[in-house]
Amino acid sequence: MSPLPSVPFSTVITACFASPRATRNPASAGTQRLTDWRIEMTHPSLVSLSLISMGRNPRTYFDPAEMAELEASVAAQGVIQPILVRPFGDAYQLVAGERRYRAAKKVKGDDYEIPVLVKDMTDAEADEVALIENVQRAQMSPTEEAVAAARVLGSCAGDHDEAAKRLGWSRATLIKRLALTNCSEAVRTALNERKIQLGHAELLAAAEKAVQDKALSAILEHNLTVAAVKQQLQSISKSMAAAIFDKSDCAGCQHNSDNQQALFGEAVSTGSCTNGACYTEKTEAELIKRKESLADEFPEVRIVRPGDQYTIIKLVAEGATGVGEEQAKACRACKNYGAAVSAIPDAMGKMYKNQCFDTACNSKMVAKRIAAEKAAEKAAAPATEKQPATAAQSSASTAKTTAAATTASTTKTTTAPTTVQDSNRVKEYRVKQWRTFTKKELMQNPEKNLLVMLSMAATGEFRHVSSGKLSEALGKMSGTKESFSCMGLTKAIDAAGTLSEEYRKMMTMGIAASAMDAIEERRLVEIMQFLELDLKNHWQLNSEFLDLLTKSEIEVLCEEIGLKAVLGKNFSKVLGQKKDDIIKALLKVEGFEYKGRVPRSMQYTK
Numbered sequence: 001m002s003p004l005p006s007v008p009f010s011t012v013i014t015a016c017f018a019s020p021r022a023t024r025n026p027a028s029a030g031t032q033r034l035t036d037w038r039i040e041m042t043h044p045s046l047v048s049l050s051l052i053s054m055g056r057n058p059r060t061y062f063d064p065a066e067m068a069e070l071e072a073s074v075a076a077q078g079v080i081q082p083i084l085v086r087p088f089g090d091a092y093q094l095v096a097g098e099r100r101y102r103a104a105k106k107v108k109g110d111d112y113e114i115p116v117l118v119k120d121m122t123d124a125e126a127d128e129v130a131l132i133e134n135v136q137r138a139q140m141s142p143t144e145e146a147v148a149a150a151r152v153l154g155s156c157a158g159d160h161d162e163a164a165k166r167l168g169w170s171r172a173t174l175i176k177r178l179a180l181t182n183c184s185e186a187v188r189t190a191l192n193e194r195k196i197q198l199g200h201a202e203l204l205a206a207a208e209k210a211v212q213d214k215a216l217s218a219i220l221e222h223n224l225t226v227a228a229v230k231q232q233l234q235s236i237s238k239s240m241a242a243a244i245f246d247k248s249d250c251a252g253c254q255h256n257s258d259n260q261q262a263l264f265g266e267a268v269s270t271g272s273c274t275n276g277a278c279y280t281e282k283t284e285a286e287l288i289k290r291k292e293s294l295a296d297e298f299p300e301v302r303i304v305r306p307g308d309q310y311t312i313i314k315l316v317a318e319g320a321t322g323v324g325e326e327q328a329k330a331c332r333a334c335k336n337y338g339a340a341v342s343a344i345p346d347a348m349g350k351m352y353k354n355q356c357f358d359t360a361c362n363s364k365m366v367a368k369r370i371a372a373e374k375a376a377e378k379a380a381a382p383a384t385e386k387q388p389a390t391a392a393q394s395s396a397s398t399a400k401t402t403a404a405a406t407t408a409s410t411t412k413t414t415t416a417p418t419t420v421q422d423s424n425r426v427k428e429y430r431v432k433q434w435r436t437f438t439k440k441e442l443m444q445n446p447e448k449n450l451l452v453m454l455s456m457a458a459t460g461e462f463r464h465v466s467s468g469k470l471s472e473a474l475g476k477m478s479g480t481k482e483s484f485s486c487m488g489l490t491k492a493i494d495a496a497g498t499l500s501e502e503y504r505k506m507m508t509m510g511i512a513a514s515a516m517d518a519i520e521e522r523r524l525v526e527i528m529q530f531l532e533l534d535l536k537n538h539w540q541l542n543s544e545f546l547d548l549l550t551k552s553e554i555e556v557l558c559e560e561i562g563l564k565a566v567l568g569k570n571f572s573k574v575l576g577q578k579k580d581d582i583i584k585a586l587l588k589v590e591g592f593e594y595k596g597r598v599p600r601s602m603q604y605t606k
Helices: 009-016 029-035 064-077 098-110 125-136 143-156 158-169 172-183 185-192 198-206 209-220 226-236 257-263 276-292 325-331 361-385 391-412 424-446 446-458 467-478 489-497 500-518 521-531 551-562 564-565 570-575 580-585
Strands: 045-048 083-090 091-096 113-118 300-306 337-342 352-356
Touching: 009 091, 064 098, 064 185, 083 098, 091 125, 098 113, 143 158, 143 185, 158 172, 158 257, 172 198, 185 198, 185 209, 198 209, 198 226, 209 226, 209 500, 226 300, 276 300, 276 337, 325 361, 352 361, 361 489, 424 500, 446 500, 446 521, 467 500, 551 564, 551 570, 551 580, 564 570, 564 580, 570 580
Parallel strands: 083 113, 300 337
Antiparallel strands: 045 113, 083 091, 337 352
């Protein structure tokens, strides 16, 4: 092997470009820069092909016809122009000239000595030289150029201007090529192998990769034109104008057709999103956000999707589909009353309040109202038919008939009292309060306490007595710090013996009271009934209870206990605030007597 010359890096690059082929863009900055470095090369070194390994060439496709032509030339004359390599371990790595390398290896074999120039180069320098060499020699695929340009950009720390300068491209050309990196591997391969056109790739680059691969199969199978693909993508793209989510992040997105128009020669029409998965994900997130915004107002909030619109109906009091005024009030506390957020394309994101999600029940209530009105009209009809009436009598009769119909409508159609629904959260709160109130009653009534304790012992309910609470209480009263549950029965008896008569009485009454925390709800209600527990003496409207309710339930509650009437016109103003502010306002209404106002949802006898 001949000795290897030491050549400046700029000279090496220029020498590799001293090709008889015409450059693609001889006026570019990169070409001019390299031309300025041109030198004469008369004595290249020779290196066996077996010592040269493949490098980082951005080109992945080699045109078979062009390679056949080159192979014929190498077979006849050998490789005349040197390739560029860099030291790689004990051998060399190819930097530029892979077409000549491949042709020589095929027709001459591994022992063939090929002319080379050797230069120490970093990976970044090798990438830059390989890309420029390929661009200015035989035409590379745009996607091959895109991958290589991305490497050069990385070596420039993301500086687009510097990368464009090194490549001899304009910034716009660099950005257009980089946009093609979004093409799937299958699309890149198809363009590299010239199976599709650049226009196909530009259109597909704007879509998600799964869509790209599916569309590519159709393009190749049916030989679709660029225009046909554009039409198909346009039909499945999403309208940005119809988007219900915040589009701030979409401004610079590559899937925004407004940006694609600037990047590519082929793109779908402006105002479209070609990433259906992202668009759908953001839409769904916004639907959930809107649903959650209504959670404090209504017992039930649903996202209504195509087909679901027939499972809801707007709740109204009057008209052909009205349930009547009183029934409408009762419905507002029903678990099936609420709001809907539309996921139906023509009404995407719209929120519909005051909806009934039980259409069967709604139909029954409407039918009952109509039947009640007809019955009232029928009852009033005979009296008006017996004899002719004067104008005054007729007017009075009409008024009576109307009043009767209204009365029938408001009384006979009411199927449920206007009260807060029994949701799980209300039930849990209610029973918790009942247990607290019952314990207080038992501790205040020794005679009934004794009877409850005896009946519990006789019916096996003593298992609910809390030894832990009794042990704690006994320890405090006797002054013993040690837990009675650990000291044994004898020591507990001794400690109990030190109690005063008053403390013994309190401990005895505490036995029944301690069981109230664990006794079954039905047994608890039986004890409350025996005690004739009056909730008016214990319960008062409070923030903990109100916080459990939605705004519509709060309105029903206020109407039930008379708070709405006291507030009068100010009630709507109060209810229009945030929930926390509503609760604060409702608990400090002047002139309202809170004590003794127990809603039906808190009572144990309904």
